[in-house]
Amino acid sequence: MDKSILKKLSYGMYIITSKEQNLLVGCTANSVMQINSDTVAISLNNANYTTKVILEQKKFAINILPNNTDIELIKTFGFKKSNEVNKFANVSYEIIDEVPIISNTCGYIICTLNNKIQTNTHTIILGKIINLKQTNSLEAMTYKYYQENLKGTTNKTAPTYQSEKKTTTKNVFVCKICGYRYETDALELPDDFKCPMCGVGKEYFEKL
Ligand SMILES: Cc1cc2nc3c(=O)[nH]c(=O)nc-3n(C[C@H](O)[C@H](O)[C@H](O)COP(=O)(O)O)c2cc1C
Structure with missing residues (x-):
């Protein structure tokens, strides 16, 4: 679906x-x-x-x-x-x-x-x-304003965002809604994956 x-x-x-x-x-x-x-x-x-x-x-x-x-x-x-x-x-x-x-x-x-x-x-x-x-x-x-203006800017400029990206060897998926980061060895998230922070499904996650 x-x-x-x-x-x-x-x-x-x-x-x-x-x-x-x-x-x-x-x-x-x-x-x-x-x-x-x-x-x-x-x-x-x-x-x-x-x-x-x-x-x-x-x-x-x-x-x-x-x-x-x-x-x-x-x-x-x-x-x-x-x-x-x-x-x-x-x-x-x-x-x-x-x-x-x-x-x-x-x-x-x-x-x-x-x-x-x-x-x-x-x-x-x-x-x-x-x-x-x-x-x-x-x-x-x-919510759209939060996603597009506030959160987008914060994620990209946060120092931790850069360093975490450089040091991890895992696949990193980030919730586009609330910014929650999930690291896994798997290439894809399971179909029933839900964001533990805001509850949205895997389709809201972006792979870094
Ligand atoms: C942008 C954003 C939207 C959220 N929307 C909801 C929501 O609608 N319902 C909900 O239960 N949690 C939502 N959350 C998650 C809660 O705010 C989060 O789990 C919080 O840490 C719970 O705090 P508490 O355990 O002190 O109640 C949202 C989080 C963010 C960042």
Whole structure:
């Protein structure tokens, strides 16, 4: 099956946040959609710590990222685990309705968990909107913008990118969506290969 048409689907760029007692959690996500005027859906990987916290606390916020978002913010929330590092250590935020709201975004949508649909990899969480605000008029970042402008530039200029490329003797596959690198002796990825970071299939991987 040629899945290339899936690349034509459009997404935004968000950080989904929640709070477990004193622990602030959050993850980068592109899979957010509005269902109706008071319901939104997010799709979160079952392995994400944020997913566990949202399912337990039944409350979360969608922070809508603008085009001028620092790539480091997206990486911190998109590659690290909330139960291993404090992702909020260098981030400006405030607690609203008991969930962390990141400063300098386009705005936020705060939800209570309304329903969920479990798949083998992801949980689709339906949220009932309880509070929301547009905090400025910056343009919201799209997934396409992230891939083409932000991530492309960062990958190519990062010093580690060069040195890793020179020293490895393995085949290196890079996720075009989130930048995850997978090294293997195999010439090709298996058909059922999924990105452990963002969940996309092998067709999104580029061989270096
Ligand atoms: C650009 C980008 C988009 C992502 N989109 C999603 C997404 O829609 N759903 C998801 O579950 N994870 C997504 N991820 C992966 C999570 O952000 C990542 O696994 C994170 O480290 C989980 O953190 P946590 O364990 O603290 O929840 C994305 C990552 C990146 C870099």
